Amino acid sequence: NAGVTQTPKFRVLKTGQSMTLLCAQDMNHEYMYWYRQDPGMGLRLIHYSVGEGTTAKGEVPDGYNVSRLKKQNFLLGLESAAPSQTSVYFCASSPDNRGRTQYFGPGTRLTVL
Amino acid sequence: QQQVKQSPQSLIVQKGGISIINCAYENTAFDYFPWYQQFPGKGPALLIAIRPDVSEKKEGRFTISFNKSAKQFSLHIMDSQPGDSATYFCAASISNYQLIWGAGTKLIIKP
Numbered sequence: 001n002a003g004v005t006q007t008p009k010f011r012v013l014k015t016g017q018s019m020t021l022l023c024a025q026d027m028n029h030e031y032m033y034w035y036r037q038d039p040g041m042g043l044r045l046i047h048y049s050v051g052e053g054t055t056a057k058g059e060v061p062d063g064y065n066v067s068r069l070k071k072q073n074f075l076l077g078l079e080s081a082a083p084s085q086t087s088v089y090f091c092a093s094s095p096d097n098r099g100r101t102q103y104f105g106p107g108t109r110l111t112v113l
Numbered sequence: 114q115q116q117v118k119q120s121p122q123s124l125i126v127q128k129g130g131i132s133i134i135n136c137a138y139e140n141t142a143f144d145y146f147p148w149y150q151q152f153p154g155k156g157p158a159l160l161i162a163i164r165p166d167v168s169e170k171k172e173g174r175f176t177i178s179f180n181k182s183a184k185q186f187s188l189h190i191m192d193s194q195p196g197d198s199a200t201y202f203c204a205a206s207i208s209n210y211q212l213i214w215g216a217g218t219k220l221i222i223k224p
Contacts (some may be wrong), residue, residue, distance in 0.1 A: 004156070031210055040122065042202060042216040043157070050210055058211070090156050099210045100145050103154025 001026050004105035006091050012111045013081045021076040021108050023091030031094040032074040033058075033102065034066060036087040043090065049074055050097075081112045115140060117205050119215030127223050132190040134218045139184060143213070145206035148177065148188050151217075152199045159189070160201070186197035193222045 006026045013019055023032065034046040045058030049068040063085060065077045074093075078085060088109050092102040118137045126132045136146075147162035163170045163177040163186065170177045176189040190197055203215040 033211075040216065042119075043214045045211060048210060092156070094210075097210060098145065098206050098208065099212055100147060100162070100206045101159055102149075102157075102212065104158065106154070106156055 003027065004093055004103050006089075006105035006108050008108060009059055009106070010109050011043055012051060012113065013078075015082060017079065017081050018077070018079050019110075020078075021089055021110075023074045023076070023093075024072055025074075025091075025093040025096065025103070026072060027093060027103065028071070029093035029095045029103070030071070030084050031097065032068065032076065033092040033094070034076045035090045035092065035101070036060065036085075037107075038087050039092060046076065046089075048099075063086075065101070081110075083112045086112045087109060114190045115207075115213055117203055117213050117215045119203050119218060122216065123217060123219045123221070125221045125223060126190075126193045128193060128195060130193050130195065130222075132193045132220055132222070133187055134201050134203070134220070135185065136215050137183075138183045138205050139206070139212075140207065142207055143163070143205035146179065146186050147204050147206070147212070148175075149202045149204065150199050151202065156219070157200075157202055190220075193220075195222045195224050198222045 033048045035043045047066040049062040051073040149157035150160040152159040179186045204212040
């Protein structure tokens with residue numbers, strides 16, 4: 001099992017550009033999450049999904065959109081990137097409906113110039 | 114009331130010493146308290162977890178101490194090793210699919 005994979009690993013964008021981050025999991029988990037990690041800020045939840053076709057907003061959803069068309073994939077989109085979105089993005093999945101045990105991907109380091 | 118406050122922000126411990134990281138919460142509805150470990154360049158991974166009906170849980174050199182009346186819990190790393198150098202996150206679970214995360218502690222173990 002590959003677990004949770006994320007693509008790309010690194011990306012540099014210019015302000016106003018758009019991009020999509022892909023998260024894939026092969027553990028058949030229902031619950032998936034997108035976080036951003038900034039120094040001193042811990043992990044902040046952007047959006048999450050409780051199953052195929054369903055998504056919900058987390059703590060910091062502004063400027064991001066998500067889609068979960070297939071159970072194994074969770075996409076995070078930035079429509080018009082801003083320097084404030086420079087961060088490391090982590091995807092996670094969980095088999096339990098409380099999200100207690102989360103399995104994380106390796107992260108995507110995004111820089112917006 | 115949904116916050117989990119973690120301290121210290123950073124910690125330097127000599128090899129062989131005891132590392133202690135503390136977390137405090139307000140919401141008594143939290144019913145599961147995990148600790149995650151994150152190495153540089155990697156995603157966090159579950160290290161150890163405790164439920165509030167237990168005062169202590171030990172797994173190898175890692176121990177969670179839980180004080181329900183004080184609404185505090187802590188991670189103790191005994192005989193700390195350079196390989197333990199990582200960022201540690203405490204968290205708390207409530208019934209809405211999410212974890213509430215502490216801000217993280219960067220631990221450095223000096224040889």
